[in-house]
Amino acid sequence: MRKINWGLIGGGEGSQIGPAHRLAAGLDGAFDLVAGALDHRAEAGRAYAVRLGIARGYGDWREMLEGERGRQGGVQLVTVATPNATHFEITKAFLQAGIHVLCEKPMTMSVAEAEEIVALSRETGAICAVNYGYTGYALVRHMRAMVARGDLGRVRLVVAEFAHGHHAGGDDAENPRVRWRYDPAQAGVSAQFADCGIHALHMASFVIGQEVKRLAADCVSCVEGRVLEDDAQVNLRFDGGAVGRLWTSSVALGRQHGLTLQVFGEKGGLAWAQEQPNQLMWMPLGGRKTVIERGEGGLSPEADRASRVTVGHAEGMPLAFGNIYADLAEAIRARAEGRVMDPAADLYPKAVDGLRSMAAIAAVAESGGVWVDARPPSLR
Template identity: 40%
Template sequence: MRKLKMGMVGGGAGSLIGAVHRSAALMDGQIELVAGALSSTKEKAFASGQEIGLPEERIYATWQEMLEGELSLPEKERVDFISVVTPNNLHFPVAKAFVEAGFNVVVDKPMVHTSEQAQKLVEAVEEREIVFCVTYNYTGYPMVKQARYMVRRGDLGEVRKVIVEYSQGWLAGDVEENNKQARWRTDPEIAGIAGAMGDIGSHAENLVSTITGLEVSEICADLTTFVEGRRLDDDANLLIRYKGGARGVLIASQVAAGEENALSIKVYGTEGGLRWNQEEPNCLIFKPSGAPTQVLKRGNDYLCKAAKGVTRLPPGHPEAFIEAFANVYSGVAEAIRARREGRTLEGDAEFPTVYDGARGVRFIEKAVESGMSEKKWVGFS
């Protein structure tokens, strides 16, 4: 089994998420990084490529040069897929160009800026029949897969209520001047129409959808900008109505002073509830009605096949953030191999797809629409 060849757009010197993607993709020995257009300037791109050991002939100054260069190679020598880890404004042009050229694509979230762009990507992916992944990495945690299995199996009965919260405190003050990440994430030209709602609220929406499968019918959103002079929201509070009658609460805040990366979800049904917390990711709390609370732990034989299948270490050895990213990349690698070999994968894709990305963009748009509306309740269709 040869390793799949990966190219990367963005993620050069000073990029946190680029290093995370590289570490995750290479973790299981299925993938090798062979090419990259890693930065916005030629000098930085080459310096970054040399720093991580790329061959000089596969270090590109721009993504356009990378696309042209890879297409000029014999098909067996080209990258098998590219990973797009740029700021949000480049997701669409880069992903669309590579998809239309027939390359498989992994792109960071949120997928694109608008639903119109998302639809164009969906159509391009369907036409070219390529593998397309959006890295909502929290779907890769073993205990998220266990939660999904239990909810879908009916262990909670009929789902009535979902509470999801993603709180951070890193933007509680005016930090843009000295923080590159803060500057672009609060710039509407780069980040898009939403701040906290797009950056971390999109993760919260995806986590609910992944675990419960609930479909949104209406949204009532209150989006606030607390830091003076900031151009995008830094705090979001949503009430959600789901098809079938369930209700939800979504909180996404980047001004929750003192918080680090507090993503958590609670799901309640007619027969019980469960809770998962990203800062303690190896445990899932299950509360069946009329029975003792259960603490399910990663790595044990009593877990479902999907949870056990993405576990690398025995119980008691923590697995977390980068491993979850690696599980997403492993799913992508398996999908690429299956497609090339003419195999059909069993069950759902083990990674978020272009359809999840498109739904996430729609959710962000509707949250912003509701936040700006006097009517408040906005239909999702």
């Protein structure tokens, strides 16, 4: 089967996220990395593209857009892995050119921009996906399947956390990999919630099949001098009746990655942690706690499709991201071939998910402990 031509914007040398995207996109042999604008320094980006063996290295994304738009064998999908403030402009430009986009989160800097991206994706027919990549884990997808088939009964409560301690030191204020996250000009109205909290919120919605309707947030800046929050506690009410509790922090010393999800229903409870992704804890009402292992027999089709290594072997983040790319490959090919895509692959986060996240970010920034509507205007 012919490979899909893929381009990467950002993710240059020393990037945290660039290698994960390159590994993920290459897992199934579905994508061919043919173009890149990898660095805000033009020559550094071109030189790194040469070292990676990328056929067409560009100085910036605008040069890449002009070089690839309408080109025979040009890119069909681009991944936007640049700082937050650039996501909207780049994503919009490539969608207008009819090129599919996978954008790092947050998708935009405002709700209005996100509404525009959703409308543009619908208008052009170009896919816009958002990289909530942790929903690519096999057992996260199995949790979703268990909830959907009624194993838990009515979901009463979901508890989500994404707390780490890697920004607890005030002496790293000038570290460029830290500084921008707390700068409103580059990060927007939120730091920690926009960076990590929306991963936990999207995962909660993804698993329980409900969207957040209202929230009340308490945000603080624990490190002196930070304009934006480094810790937030958010209470949630979902449109299907579930209650949510979400904690996100960058000053939780002793926590490493810290993404966890617990779901409690009438008939049972589930618990999963990203640092131990091979095990899912299941406690049925009146029964005994059991461990569901990734890769074992009898799991859902969604989990089977997302499981890449044999049972007992470690599963990691690039493999989860790889499942998002596998979903996108199926979506792109199904559209090109005029067929319905595999339902088990129709799980990649879409532009509307990015829109809901932007509305939640705005609500968290507005709340000040008061209950506010967390829905985007177009979905109220």
